[in-house]
Amino acid sequence: xxxxxxxxxxxxxxxxxxxxxxxxxxxxxxxxxxxxxxxxxxxxxxxxxxxxxxxxxxxxxxxxxxxxxxxxxxxxxxxxxxxxxxxxxxxxxxxxxxxxxxxxxxxxxxxxxxxxxxxxxxxxxxxxxxxxxxxxxxxxxxxxxxxxxxxxxxxxxxxxxxxxxxxxxxxxxxxxxxxxxxxxxxxxxxxxxxxxxxxxxxxxxxxxxxxxxxxxxxxxxxxxxxxxxxxxxxxxxxxxxxxxxxxxxxxxxxxxxxxxxxxxxxxxxxxxxxxxxxxxxxxxxxxxxxxxxxxxxxxxxxxxxxxxxxxxxxxxxxxxxxxxxxxxxxxxxxxxxxxxxxxxxxxxxxxxxxxxxxxxxxxxxxxxxxxxxxxxxxxxxxxxxxxxxxxxxxxxxxxxxxxxxxxxxxxxxxxxxxxxxxxxxxxxxxxxxxxxxxxxxxxxxxxxxxxxxxxxxxxxxxxxxxxxxxxxxxxxxxxxxxxxxxxxxxxxxxxxxxxxxxxxxxxxxxxxxxxxxxxxxxxxxxxxxxxxxxxxxxxxxxxxxxxxxxxxxxxxxxxxxxxxxxxx
Amino acid sequence: xxxxxxxxxxxxxxxxxxxxxxxxxxxxxxxxxxxxxxxxxxxxxxxxxxxxxxxxxxxxxxxxxxxxxxxxxxxxxxxxxxxxxxxxxxxxxxxxxxxxxxxxxxxxxxxxxxxxxxxxxxxxxxxxxxxxxxxxxxxxxxxxxxxxxxxxxxxxxxxxxxxxxxxxxxxxxxxxxxxxxxxxxxxxxxxxxxxxxxxxxxxxxxxxxxxxxxxxxxxxx
Numbered sequence: 001x002x003x004x005x006x007x008x009x010x011x012x013x014x015x016x017x018x019x020x021x022x023x024x025x026x027x028x029x030x031x032x033x034x035x036x037x038x039x040x041x042x043x044x045x046x047x048x049x050x051x052x053x054x055x056x057x058x059x060x061x062x063x064x065x066x067x068x069x070x071x072x073x074x075x076x077x078x079x080x081x082x083x084x085x086x087x088x089x090x091x092x093x094x095x096x097x098x099x100x101x102x103x104x105x106x107x108x109x110x111x112x113x114x115x116x117x118x119x120x121x122x123x124x125x126x127x128x129x130x131x132x133x134x135x136x137x138x139x140x141x142x143x144x145x146x147x148x149x150x151x152x153x154x155x156x157x158x159x160x161x162x163x164x165x166x167x168x169x170x171x172x173x174x175x176x177x178x179x180x181x182x183x184x185x186x187x188x189x190x191x192x193x194x195x196x197x198x199x200x201x202x203x204x205x206x207x208x209x210x211x212x213x214x215x216x217x218x219x220x221x222x223x224x225x226x227x228x229x230x231x232x233x234x235x236x237x238x239x240x241x242x243x244x245x246x247x248x249x250x251x252x253x254x255x256x257x258x259x260x261x262x263x264x265x266x267x268x269x270x271x272x273x274x275x276x277x278x279x280x281x282x283x284x285x286x287x288x289x290x291x292x293x294x295x296x297x298x299x300x301x302x303x304x305x306x307x308x309x310x311x312x313x314x315x316x317x318x319x320x321x322x323x324x325x326x327x328x329x330x331x332x333x334x335x336x337x338x339x340x341x342x343x344x345x346x347x348x349x350x351x352x353x354x355x356x357x358x359x360x361x362x363x364x365x366x367x368x369x370x371x372x373x374x375x376x377x378x379x380x381x382x383x384x385x386x387x388x389x390x391x392x393x394x395x396x397x398x399x400x401x402x403x404x405x406x407x408x409x410x411x412x413x414x415x416x417x418x419x420x421x422x423x424x425x426x427x428x429x430x431x432x433x434x435x436x437x438x439x440x441x442x443x444x445x446x447x448x449x450x451x452x453x454x455x456x457x458x459x460x461x462x463x464x465x466x467x468x469x470x471x472x473x474x475x476x477x478x479x480x481x482x483x484x485x486x487x488x489x490x491x492x493x494x495x496x497x498x499x500x501x502x503x504x505x506x507x508x509x510x511x512x513x514x515x516x517x518x519x520x521x522x523x524x525x526x527x528x529x530x531x532x533x534x535x536x537x538x539x540x541x542x543x544x545x546x547x548x549x550x551x552x553x554x555x556x557x558x559x560x561x562x563x564x565x566x567x568x
Numbered sequence: 569x570x571x572x573x574x575x576x577x578x579x580x581x582x583x584x585x586x587x588x589x590x591x592x593x594x595x596x597x598x599x600x601x602x603x604x605x606x607x608x609x610x611x612x613x614x615x616x617x618x619x620x621x622x623x624x625x626x627x628x629x630x631x632x633x634x635x636x637x638x639x640x641x642x643x644x645x646x647x648x649x650x651x652x653x654x655x656x657x658x659x660x661x662x663x664x665x666x667x668x669x670x671x672x673x674x675x676x677x678x679x680x681x682x683x684x685x686x687x688x689x690x691x692x693x694x695x696x697x698x699x700x701x702x703x704x705x706x707x708x709x710x711x712x713x714x715x716x717x718x719x720x721x722x723x724x725x726x727x728x729x730x731x732x733x734x735x736x737x738x739x740x741x742x743x744x745x746x747x748x749x750x751x752x753x754x755x756x757x758x759x760x761x762x763x764x765x766x767x768x769x770x771x772x773x774x775x776x777x778x779x780x781x782x783x784x785x786x787x788x789x
Contacts, residue, residue, distance in 0.1 A: 395748045429735045444732065446750070459750060476633065483639045492638055545638065549659075549682035550694035551647065552729045553638035556752035 006382035006453025011372035013242040018235055018385050020414050022204045024227040026094040028234070028272040029055055036247050040276040042084045043296055047156040049084060051274070054091070057190070061092035064193035068123060068145050072097030072200050075119045075210065077143065078258070079112060079126040079134060081105040082281050084154045085186065086257045087267060089125045094227070097202035101210045101222070102258040104471075105130065106531035113137035114219055119210050119421065125186070127151060131175035135183075148175055149186035151281065204228040210421050211260045213360035214464075214474035222421035223361045225260065232414035233260075233363035234268040236384040240368055241329055244300070247274035250326070252298035254283040254307065260364045261333055265302045275300070283307055286314045290322050297326035304334040306502060308345045308353065317348065327351040329371055333358055335466045335502070336457070339377045355380055357457070361430065361441055363415040367455055379454045380447075387413035390440075391449050397432075397442055406458050409447040410440040417441070465495030465503045467533045475555070478505055478536060481529045485522060487515035492545050493536060494559050496566070507536040508558055510544055573705040575712075576601045577772040579608070581779055596782060598775045602705050605666070609713055609776065611783035612661040612678065614653045619663075621648065623675040628699045634734045635696040637755060651680070656784040657721065658683040662713050664697075664706050676701040679710035681718050681726060689724045695737070702736070708767070711740050715764040716773045717780040726760040 007016045023031075029051070032039075037052035049057075070076060076093045078100055080086045093100050101119040103112050105127075112133055116124065117140055124143050126134045128150040138146075150173055152163045168174050177183045208230055210222035238244075253266040270277045278296045280289055283303075290311070292298075308330070316322050327349040332342075337355040345353045352371050357380035358364030366389065369381035383389045391407035393399045401407040410432075416439065419427035433439050446459035465473040475493035482491035490510035495503035507526075511517060519539035526535045546557035579599025597608040612620075624632070624643055632640045643651070654661060661680035668674040677697035684690045693714060697707045718726055729751055730737040738756065741748070744764040751757035766773065 394750070396742060425735075426733075429733060459753075464753060476639075479639045480629070483641055489641070489644070490638060547636075548694075548729060549684065549692045550680055551636055551651070552694065553636060554729075554752075555637070555755065559752065 004383075004388070004453065005451065009370055009373055009382055009452060009454070010385075011240075011242055011370045014239055014370075015385055018232075018239055020228060020232045020235060020386070022228075023231060024094060024202050024204055024206075025208055025230055025268060026058065026091045028231065028268060029058060029091050032271055032274045036274045039247055039274055041271070042087060043276060043278045044084050044154050044281075045156065045159050047084075047154060047159075051271075054087070056195075057088055058091040058095055059196050060190050060193045061088055061186075062095035062197035063195070064147075064189045065092055065096050065098070065123065066197050066200075067193065070096045070098050070123055072202055073206070074098045074123070075101050075121040077101045077103060077112070077116045077119065077121040077124040077126075079103040079105065079107070079124060079130045080149070080258070081127060081129075081151075082253060082257050082262070082279050083127070083149075083151055084279060085125075085127075085149045087271075087277075087279075090257075090263070090267070093125075094202075094208055095197055095200075097200040097206065099207045099210055101212075102263070103212075104256065104258050104531060106533060107133070108529055108531060109133040109136035110529050111531060113140040115212050115222075116141040116143055118212075118219070119222055123147070125149070127173075128175040129172045131177075131183070132172075135180070144182060146183040147186050147189055148177060148183055150175070153187055202227070204231065207418070209260065209263070211360040211364075211417075214472060214477055219477065219480075221423050221426055223417045224419055224421050225363050225417050229363045229415050229417060230260070230264055230268060231272075232386070233264045233365055234272050236386060236413075236415065237265055237269050237331075237365055238273055239385050241300075241371060243372070244273070244275075244329070249273070249275040249300055249328075250296060250298045251275045251277045252280065252293065252296075252301040252327075253277045254280040254289060255302055255304065260360055261302070261358065264363055265331060265333075265365065284310075286310050287316075290314060290316060293326070294323060299326055299328045300330070301327050302331045302333070305332055305337050305341055306335070308332065309338075309341050312341065312344050312348065324349040325351075330354070331356045331365075331368060333365070334471075336378070342375075342377075357381065357455070359441075359443060361417045361443075362411060362413070363417070366411045366413065366415065376454045376456075379456050381455065382453050383411070383455075384413070384415075387411060387415070388438075389449075389455065391447055392442075394446065403449050403451045406446055406448050409443045409445050409455065409457075411443060412438050412440045465493075465505050467502060467504065471533045473505055473534045475505070478507065478526065478530065478534055481526055482507055482509055482522070484529070485509075485517065485525050487511050487517040488522070490545050490553075492553050492555060492558055494555055494562065496538075496559075496562055504538075505534065505536040506538040506540065506562065508540050508542050508545060510542055573603050573708065573767065574601075575705075575709060575768060575772065577769070577775055578606065580771075580775050582775060596779050598772070598779055600709070600772065602709055605704065607676065607706060607709065608665050608667075608673070609662050609710070609779075610665075611656055611780060612652055612654065612663050612680070613783075616652050616663065617648050619675055620652060620678075623678075623698060626698050626700070627696070631696065631699055631702075634731055634737065635694060637729065637731065651678075654680075656780065658688075660714075660717055660721070660780065660783075662710055662717075664701075664710055666701075676706050677710055679707075679714045681714060681723070683721075683723065684727075689722070691718055691723045691726055693718070693726050693728050695740075707736060708740055708743070711744060712764075712766050712768050713776050715744060715760070715762060716766060716768065716776055719762040719764075720777045720780070724762055726762060726764075728758045728760070730756050730758060732756050 033055035330353040354369035356368035679695040681691040681693035746758040
């Protein structure tokens with residue numbers, strides 16, 4: 001059979017190969033700022049920032065970071081919810097030749113500390129509402145300086161005043177830095193900074209982002225993504241989205257910019273193509289999100305199934321009171337897209353919603369369904385331009401299997417990471433060269449390719465729970481926290497279905513003889529140590545966990561018992 | 569793939585008389601040279617409890633997780649009894665050790681199989697190697713020694729669970745002819761038909777089997 005049967009299914013105008021320019025990410029911004037200086041780059045609660053204004057601010061912050069010792073190759077942690085300052089911080093870090101270490105805004109102090117320590121971050125940029133957590137984490141990290149920003153710095157005048165009066169304290173946005181010698185406010189840092197940074201030598205192949213991702217091998221590890229990886233993925237996405245007008249589209253940035261999905265598909269893509277980004281700080285506020293859609297009329301809306309589903313079930317949408325017709329193209333990632341949600345969302349918007357696939361190690365997108373052509377229900381689509389994909393036998397991951405047969409999905413392309421940060425063994429197990437010297441990312445996902453080159457995920461080799469919001473949760477991380485509890489000696493965590501596309505974590509625990517603990521206490525214990533979406537929703541007490549004769553815990557048995565009890 | 573290790577028999581316990589005054593540590597040990605490095609194998613014994621606890625304490629969290637497929641801070645006294653007080657017929661275990669510079673024996677790893685009650689021709693097995701002894705071929709050696717004894721005990725198939733990400737274990741299983749099926753997310757179930765391809769010469773294998781029989785029937789010595 002032909003080597004890449006999927007090329008026949010590309011939409012008209014989508015190239016099979018691409019020339020990836022040899023540029024760094026912040027150069028995409030500079031180029032657009034020159035080409036479209038007055039075009040709106042960012043919109044946040046009615047406050048508009050043009051591309052030239054954004055580029056000038058990036059220069060200033062980069063100069064300020066340099067003055068604080070940030071040099072090429074240094075890591076800088078960014079701990080923020082979606083707001084214009086995230087874009088500013090990322091671009092400024094890149095302009096210094098430094099590496100962005102994004103932290104999920106839901107992370108606890110301990111989770112943030114692990115990441116910052118592992119990455120060796122020396123500076124952190126955070127929101128005021130994360131300051132307490134950053135401060136708590138500092139002793140466990142190498143961070144020397146912190147730049148703090150309040151969400152109100154990005155609000156227009158009146159909203160800013162009202163926010164200060166009404167929400168700042170209540171929402172935990174107020175931070176007192178007066179007694180702290182190593183933390184400063186972003187506004188003050190910017191005001192005192194030189195206009196331009198010193199030019200630094202950065203190559204496109206240098207690291208740009210450490211994208212942390214969990215695993216069964218313990219704590220999250222950083223996928224090292226270069227400028228070239230991320231530029232390539234942005235170009236691949238742009239090449240896929242035919243029919244869009246450069247400089248004229250409006251991107252709804254509702255998914256977190258702390259993940260490469262938002263970073264590439266929303267931010268870098270928009271900056272490269274001169275699209276305006278409407279930034280939504282909290283996509284869980286569906287009412288607020290609908291208000292933004294009505295007002296700013298986005299044309300592009302990347303998301304996750306749970307988000308589209310939440311919009312469809314909102315009473316205003318159900319009653320037909322919200323006009324979603326501006327939306328032309330949506331890419332759904334992170335979890336399988338239920339056909340019912342796809343159909344209903346397309347009906348409501350008259351636009352196109354297609355499922356794609358990606359992973360942190362691939363900047364992240366590798367597959368997508370054609371936007372114009374045939375849509376295969378249940379398929380993650382076909383590989384993007386310049387992306388190759390093959391299915392290898394599950395046992396040895398060395399031999400290709402025939403179409404229709406299941407095996408481990410392996411991917412090569414310019415968007416694939418160079419490795420895991422300081423984890424050679426994990427890198428060697430995930431990135432493997434074939435006889436021709438091509439490096440393949442072994443995804444751990446078990447998939448099937450059909451005769452025409454459409455791929456379908458059938459199983460995950462990695463032990464992973466798909467939590468609501470499209471987050472991946474690794475049972476190992478939760479189990480490690482549970483056994484820190486003084487009363488717990490053993491713990492096993494599985495994902496149980498919620499009735500929608502998501503799963504939630506359920507913990508089975510064995511208590512120390514004579515010890516006592518309630519489920520609520522244990523959940524609270526987890527809440528203090530784990531981001532909200534990882535906290536188990538249920539805790540079941542057991543005298544022992546099911547084990548094999550040689551003592552290995554049988555999660556399959558836990559899942560089977562759970563299925564049986566759920567089925568009555 | 570890693571080059572094959574050189575394993576040669578350097579200390580054969582079959583030479584010791586049954587009433588040898590040597591301590592048990594000396595008597596029942598098959599001493600091998602693993603790429604020139606001395607490694608002793610002997611069946612586990614109820615007296616090994618404190619050594620087992622000490623060895624478990626030296627394992628990294630990751631190694632413990634790979635062994636038990638769950639985080640384990642400690643072994644309960646019941647688990648320790650289960651792992652050391654065994655009959656060497658339905659439940660057999662090798663311990664590997666070496667002599668450290670001060671002359672004391674230092675544990676390097678353990679491999680065990682337990683016959684399935686429902687199907688006595690089949691046994692489940694597990695192996696663990698201390699972090700500072702990994703990547704030296706000790707795991708492979710233990711597994712080869714274990715398959716030899718299992719085959720001698722009439723077991724026709726071994727089964728094992730391994731994390732898919734545990735490349736060391738998956739590669740050992742591949743080399744002894746294991747096949748794999750997904751067991752649960754992240755975990756592979758492997759089946760190894762016996763006899764398995766083995767890197768031990770006949771003399772070494774005979775010495776190991778002799779020691780395993782002594783452990784199973786100490787009075788018959």
